[in-house]
Amino acid sequence: MNALILSAAWGIILMFCSILVKNKKSFGYIAAFGLLTILIGNIADTYGMQITHYNIYPMLSLDRFGLLFNTIAILSTLIFVLLSTIEIRKTGKYQPEFYTLIFFVLCGITILTSYQNLLMLFLGIEILSIPLYILTGSDKKNLKSNEASLKYFLMGAFSTGIMLMGIALIYGGTGTFNLQPSTHSVVGTYHGISFLEITGLIILMCAMAFKASVAPFHFWAPDVYDGAPTPVTSFMATIVKAAAFIAFFKLCEVRVADTSAAINWKMIFSIMIVATLFIGNITAIFQQSVKRMLAYSSIAQAGFMMYAIFSLNDVAKEGLLYYALAYSLATIGLFATMSKMKDYTFEGYNGLAKKQPTLAATNAIFLLSLSGIPLTAGFFAKYYMLASVIKTGSNTWLVIVGVCFAAIAIYYYFRLIQSMYFKTGNPETLDEEITPFFKNSLIAVAVLIILLGAFPQLLLNWFYF
Amino acid sequence: MIALLLILIPFLTGLAAFFMREGKMARNWSLFSSLLTLLCIILLITNSVSASNASFDIAWLPFLGSRFTLAMTGMVKMLVLLNAIIYFIVFLATFKRAFIQPGRYFGLMLLMQAGMMGVFLAADGLVFYFFWELALVPAYFLCSQWGNEKRIQATFKFFVYTFIGSLLMLIGMIIMHGKTPDHSYALQSFMHANLSLTEENFLFWLFFIAFAIKMPLFPFHTWQPFAYEQSDTSITIVLSSVMVKMGLFAVLRWILPIFPHAAVSNSHLIIILGVISLLYASVIAVRQNDLKRLIAYSSIAHIGLMCAAIFSGTVPGMQGVMVQMFNHGIIVAGLWITAEVIETQYGTRKISELGGLAQKAPVLATLLMIMALGNIALPLTSAFVGEFLMFSGIFQYSIIIGAVALISIILSAIYTLNMVQNIFYGNTLPATQDATDINRNAKYAMIILTVLILFLGFYPQPLLQLVNDSVQGILSGLNFVLK
Numbered sequence: 001m002n003a004l005i006l007s008a009a010w011g012i013i014l015m016f017c018s019i020l021v022k023n024k025k026s027f028g029y030i031a032a033f034g035l036l037t038i039l040i041g042n043i044a045d046t047y048g049m050q051i052t053h054y055n056i057y058p059m060l061s062l063d064r065f066g067l068l069f070n071t072i073a074i075l076s077t078l079i080f081v082l083l084s085t086i087e088i089r090k091t092g093k094y095q096p097e098f099y100t101l102i103f104f105v106l107c108g109i110t111i112l113t114s115y116q117n118l119l120m121l122f123l124g125i126e127i128l129s130i131p132l133y134i135l136t137g138s139d140k141k142n143l144k145s146n147e148a149s150l151k152y153f154l155m156g157a158f159s160t161g162i163m164l165m166g167i168a169l170i171y172g173g174t175g176t177f178n179l180q181p182s183t184h185s186v187v188g189t190y191h192g193i194s195f196l197e198i199t200g201l202i203i204l205m206c207a208m209a210f211k212a213s214v215a216p217f218h219f220w221a222p223d224v225y226d227g228a229p230t231p232v233t234s235f236m237a238t239i240v241k242a243a244a245f246i247a248f249f250k251l252c253e254v255r256v257a258d259t260s261a262a263i264n265w266k267m268i269f270s271i272m273i274v275a276t277l278f279i280g281n282i283t284a285i286f287q288q289s290v291k292r293m294l295a296y297s298s299i300a301q302a303g304f305m306m307y308a309i310f311s312l313n314d315v316a317k318e319g320l321l322y323y324a325l326a327y328s329l330a331t332i333g334l335f336a337t338m339s340k341m342k343d344y345t346f347e348g349y350n351g352l353a354k355k356q357p358t359l360a361a362t363n364a365i366f367l368l369s370l371s372g373i374p375l376t377a378g379f380f381a382k383y384y385m386l387a388s389v390i391k392t393g394s395n396t397w398l399v400i401v402g403v404c405f406a407a408i409a410i411y412y413y414f415r416l417i418q419s420m421y422f423k424t425g426n427p428e429t430l431d432e433e434i435t436p437f438f439k440n441s442l443i444a445v446a447v448l449i450i451l452l453g454a455f456p457q458l459l460l461n462w463f464y465f
Numbered sequence: 466m467i468a469l470l471l472i473l474i475p476f477l478t479g480l481a482a483f484f485m486r487e488g489k490m491a492r493n494w495s496l497f498s499s500l501l502t503l504l505c506i507i508l509l510i511t512n513s514v515s516a517s518n519a520s521f522d523i524a525w526l527p528f529l530g531s532r533f534t535l536a537m538t539g540m541v542k543m544l545v546l547l548n549a550i551i552y553f554i555v556f557l558a559t560f561k562r563a564f565i566q567p568g569r570y571f572g573l574m575l576l577m578q579a580g581m582m583g584v585f586l587a588a589d590g591l592v593f594y595f596f597w598e599l600a601l602v603p604a605y606f607l608c609s610q611w612g613n614e615k616r617i618q619a620t621f622k623f624f625v626y627t628f629i630g631s632l633l634m635l636i637g638m639i640i641m642h643g644k645t646p647d648h649s650y651a652l653q654s655f656m657h658a659n660l661s662l663t664e665e666n667f668l669f670w671l672f673f674i675a676f677a678i679k680m681p682l683f684p685f686h687t688w689q690p691f692a693y694e695q696s697d698t699s700i701t702i703v704l705s706s707v708m709v710k711m712g713l714f715a716v717l718r719w720i721l722p723i724f725p726h727a728a729v730s731n732s733h734l735i736i737i738l739g740v741i742s743l744l745y746a747s748v749i750a751v752r753q754n755d756l757k758r759l760i761a762y763s764s765i766a767h768i769g770l771m772c773a774a775i776f777s778g779t780v781p782g783m784q785g786v787m788v789q790m791f792n793h794g795i796i797v798a799g800l801w802i803t804a805e806v807i808e809t810q811y812g813t814r815k816i817s818e819l820g821g822l823a824q825k826a827p828v829l830a831t832l833l834m835i836m837a838l839g840n841i842a843l844p845l846t847s848a849f850v851g852e853f854l855m856f857s858g859i860f861q862y863s864i865i866i867g868a869v870a871l872i873s874i875i876l877s878a879i880y881t882l883n884m885v886q887n888i889f890y891g892n893t894l895p896a897t898q899d900a901t902d903i904n905r906n907a908k909y910a911m912i913i914l915t916v917l918i919l920f921l922g923f924y925p926q927p928l929l930q931l932v933n934d935s936v937q938g939i940l941s942g943l944n945f946v947l948k
Binding site: 391 | 602
């Protein structure tokens with residue numbers, strides 16, 4: 001509850017703070033401070049300290065899982081803001097509004113991690129999406145950014161419509177918006193579930209898959225990620241996507257088990273997984289631009305996160321949190337570095353290790369983490385996903401498929417390492433923007449990744465206490 | 466504690482080496498580090514420190530059931546010793562060489578050593594997996610930065626091959642974790658896992674493919690000659706002397722005791738694959754003109770023989786493998802050092818472009834001759850003991866397979882002696898017109914290797930004694946199944 005209130009409040013504060021604050025550089029610090037308070041507020045919430053005690057039960061329920069994810073999301077956003085202040089300053093003259101929108105997105109995320117009612121799910125998705133449509137187009141003079149924004153808006157609005165229809169159908173079948181319906185219709189049923197509910201659920205899942213950019217609903221992702229300003233892409237591809245997954249997971253955790261008699265969820269999900277892994281990985285191989293490669297890689301990583309939704313057990317629950325953090329940290333770092341490059345192609349990175357050893361070394365760690373090499377957080381992320389499926393007792397084939405794609409992913413991640421370290425060239429970087437603060441933040445992120453890779457209990461103890 | 470030191474010394478000194486800008490300092494530092502490691506393991510083998518030092522155990526990932534456990538057996542001690550010796554030899558032999566970016570080179574080399582130490586010592590599945598990959602990553606960076614033109618592709622192929630293998634092993638590990646009675650990753654618990662025959666067979670292959678890629682065994686070997694040829698020789702020495710032993714070692718420690726039934730039922734197939742590898746690689750080696758490729762194929766052949774001997778499940782076979790793992794490491798290191806000397810001094814590795822070196826470089830010729838004889842496994846060289854035992858093991862298993870495998874001895878004599886003859890005798894060719902002899906450091910390194918080869922050829926008993934407990938342990942598990 002704290003995070004929800006605070007993030008909404010900070011959003012409004014930043015909206016009006018340009019009246020008082022004239023120094024353009026200070027908005028970033030204000031936003032960072034705001035995020036810090038939200039982070040502290042959320043951690044306090046985890047320990048039972050709340051600003052207000054208001055009975056929100058039938059709508060939202062704050063459990064450890066949601067709260068821990070909030071912490072992860074806010075922490076990642078903080079890191080994201082710290083790494084991209086300069087970048088955000090450049091993306092247009094409406095700097096405070098940019099931060100405002102980010103706070104509103106966080107507001108949506110906190111609803112998504114705790115919803116107990118389908119209307120809240122809808123509300124969360126909308127609060128999350130509408131600021132993103134604007135953010136995508138925040139580089140107003142850039143045609144690509146406008147195109148991406150419009151594309152995202154049209155597709156997103158369509159998927160929201162479909163989601164609403166799904167919710168309406170479920171309401172028709174069960175007579176309630178509650179996530180866990182207590183009554184079931186008795187007429188027109190299949191294996192005890194009403195046809196309306198079955199149709200509604202499937203439609204709702206499709207809309208969720210759209211938000212999480214899972215194939216076959218991923219088509220918007222590469223273009224939008226490519227067209228949006230780099231900091232927005234970084235935010236969308238990591239924190240927002242992870243939040244969509246948490247919402248997806250919460251929905252499936254409750255509804256899959258009691259409808260599995262009527263719907264073969266395992267089959268649906270396994271098709272989605274294989275398709276996502278296939279499309280994400282294979283297409284990423286052929287990209288020449290690092291930004292597009294990362295866009296496809298984020299689809300591929302979504303395929304791995306789908307494993308948690310496929311298996312829906314304790315391991316999956318822990319793993320999804322861990323994956324969200326590991327993936328977000330590494331990807332935010334990569335995007336932040338990329339925004340300091342003039343040329344976004346692989347060739348543009350040639351010889352970076354010589355010119356900017358710190359950037360190259362930290363990026364190498366991020367890439368190793370994304371490929372799942374031990375001693376980085378990415379390893380345990382992948383480990384948990386594989387272990388969750390193995391724990392279901394069957395479906396080993398799915399794990400082997402995943403492993404093969406993980407090996408394919410090596411190709412495009414290591415291609416960047418090869419460019420940075422083994423090829424010679426003169427990369428053009430925005431030297432004046434690579435401040436010592438930026439470098440130190442990158443090093444801190446890299447150290448965090450390694451620490452999490454060596455001692456995953458640092459994060460997971462929070463979950464268990 | 467010593468077990469932990471064996472990993473920590475190279476790891477920490479390696480990290481420190483990254484920050485050294487001066488080549489001189491970095492190489493002195495690494496030589497010192499490798500000496501220190503060598504000292505540790507010698508202290509342990511000669512029982513100068515108490516036996517409790519040989520293992521180490523500390524909680525690591527309690528909720529996954531994984532502890533940071535290191536444990537020693539005779540075989541482990543031998544391989545750790547090999548690792549320490551080879552690193553010392555490599556640093557000694559290349560002491561005078563100026564590397565580009567020396568800090569990074571020595572740092573990665575030492576990290577790789579730490580990774581391999583961990584692989585040999587680990588007695589916990591997840592720790593083993595960690596080190597298995599940690600040895601691979603520095604190898605990737607090393608081979609991609611120092612070597613010939615096509616090194617990036619070659620190394621990439623090497624990396625992807627082994628990475629797929631190790632991920633399959635990871636799946637195996639996770640499944641095993643679920644099957645153990647106490648849900649842990651400990652080697653001991655793996656041995657008590659409750660497995661049906663089909664499960665055991667499936668898991669066996671998940672593990673075995675990972676290890677077979679590393680060895681490399683016949684259908685999975687294609688990465689190896691390319692990678693050895695393209696990477697810098699000093700790195701190739703480590704790869705072929707120590708790193709490939711990881712595959713054989715892992716079979717002995719992580720497959721035979723855990724999946725004895727599957728190992729016995731698949732032994733026929735694997736022995737045949739081993740013999741195919743042996744003959745196929747030998748035949749290719751006969752036709753090679755490139756010195757490094759020749760040694761690479763000869764190495765595949767030897768590994769094939771060792772793999773076959775492991776699965777023969779006989780006492781001599783097993784003893785032979787253990788001894789040969791050590792001996793092969795030493796002999797092949799000697800061969801690579803010669804290749805390195807020849808390449809840096811004469812600028813070519815083509816056997817056809819070299820000739821008449823014996824007059825110009827008598828010391829080099831003598832030393833290489835001893836290595837070559839070791840490669841053929843002539844009596845009085847250490848390899849003879851190993852190969853003799855392995856062949857007798859395979860003969861015990863099946864006379865026909867043994868007879869076929871024996872052809873390789875002839876083939877190995879052909880390609881090795883052919884190489885020696887073409888390089889050292891005959892007319893001097895343009896490339897060797899103004900040749901000079903081997904440099905001092907490489908000479909010392911080679912002399913140490915020669916002494917080891919001859920000593921163990923005369924008196925292999927200490928080595929056999931060292932690994933005796935491992936041989937007995939592994940075989941008692943297998944015999945239990947056979948009965």
